[in-house]
Amino acid sequence: MFTGLIEEVGKVKSISHKSGGISIDVEAIKVLEGTKIGDSIAINGVCLTVVQLYKNGFSFDVSQETLNRSNLKNSKVGDYLNLERAMRVSDRLGGHIVQGHVDSIGKITDITPYGEHTEFKIQIPDGYKHLIVEKGSIAIDGISLTINTIENSTISINIIPHTIENTNLKHRKVGDSVNIEFDIIGKYIWSMLEKVGLSNKRDSLENLLSRF
Numbered sequence: 001m002f003t004g005l006i007e008e009v010g011k012v013k014s015i016s017h018k019s020g021g022i023s024i025d026v027e028a029i030k031v032l033e034g035t036k037i038g039d040s041i042a043i044n045g046v047c048l049t050v051v052q053l054y055k056n057g058f059s060f061d062v063s064q065e066t067l068n069r070s071n072l073k074n075s076k077v078g079d080y081l082n083l084e085r086a087m088r089v090s091d092r093l094g095g096h097i098v099q100g101h102v103d104s105i106g107k108i109t110d111i112t113p114y115g116e117h118t119e120f121k122i123q124i125p126d127g128y129k130h131l132i133v134e135k136g137s138i139a140i141d142g143i144s145l146t147i148n149t150i151e152n153s154t155i156s157i158n159i160i161p162h163t164i165e166n167t168n169l170k171h172r173k174v175g176d177s178v179n180i181e182f183d184i185i186g187k188y189i190w191s192m193l194e195k196v197g198l199s200n201k202r203d204s205l206e207n208l209l210s211r212f
Contacts, residue, residue, distance in 0.1 A: 002042045002084050004095030004137075004144020006167045007031055010043075012079045013057060021064050024075060027057045031083045040100070042084040044168070045142025045179045046070050047100025070102045071141075071177040080168040082142045095144025096137040102179045104128060106140070109154060111174055118159045119148075120169070122178060129153050130190060131182040139181040143167055 010028040017023075024043075031041055032053065039050050041058075046066060052059040067073040075081075110121035122140065124132060132138065132155055136147050143163065148156045164170045172178070 001087050002047070002098040002100055002142070003087050004045075004084070004098040004139050004142060006082045006084055006143055008083045009166070009168055010057070010081045010083045012075055012077050012081065014077060015075060018061065021062050021067060022072075022075075023051075023059055023061050024072075025052075025054075025057060025059045026081060026083070028083055029056065031085050032056075032058065035085065040086045042082070042086075042098070042100045042142045044071065044082050045098065045100060045139050045181055046072060046102050047086075066102075069104070070179045071105055072179075074177060080171050082167050084142060096139075097184055098139045098142065098144060098181060099184055100142075101181060103131075103182050104180050105177045106180045108172055108174055108176045108178060111172070114158075116161050118164060118169075120157045120159055120172075122155050122157065122180075124153045124155060124180065126153065128180075128182065131186050133186070136186065137183045139179075141168060141178045142181075143169070 008028055008030040010026040013025040013027050015022055015024050035050060035053065035058070037050055037053055040047050041050060043060065048060040048062065050058050051061055062072050104125045106122045106124055108120060109123050112119045132147055132150055134147055134150055138145055138147055145157050148158055159169060
């Protein structure tokens with residue numbers, strides 16, 4: 001479990017192909033503190049397991065399923081990755097509950113500076129619009145962010161200078177793909193509504209109550 005507050009931006013040192021996936025070595029310092037082999041670290045919002053530790057980095061394996069669902073399949077040496085260690089029970093939940101289970105890949109369609117802040121517009125894949133709400137939470141490359149507006153299947157997000165400087169967003173450009181994890185609470189609510197036949201908005205509260 002993660003908070004979506006990025007601790008460090010790591011850099012891809014090497015990539016090796018394995019049967020059924022790839023292995024990536026990442027240069028990092030801060031997230032190594034207290035980390036052991038077998039621990040979980042969110043890599044661009046993907047929960048992955050540390051399989052080797054080095055003085056100035058670590059490595060992790062990425063399965064084919066994870067490659068299919070995330071932008072890690074586009075990784076290359078020199079790329080910057082958002083890193084966050086798994087939260088402890090005693091930690092403050094400064095962002096929102098992020099599982100590290102990426103739902104889909106979005107596309108940056110516009111980046112516009114507004115004074116010191118920057119607005120990112122991200123296109124959400126078809127079939128996921130029901131999971132986004134204005135002022136709701138979303139994880140973009142593992143970063144806990146708030147949706148400002150929604151237009152069709154495109155969301156706008158306001159990024160403060162601190163977030164730009166301390167995540168890989170400062171290296172992103174229009175056309176780049178980003179990992180998306182929708183709010184787990186919203187996903188559970190939608191799943192429950194589907195199970196009782198209320199995912200169609202034409203159903204009313206009275207219809208729901210009549211089922212109990």
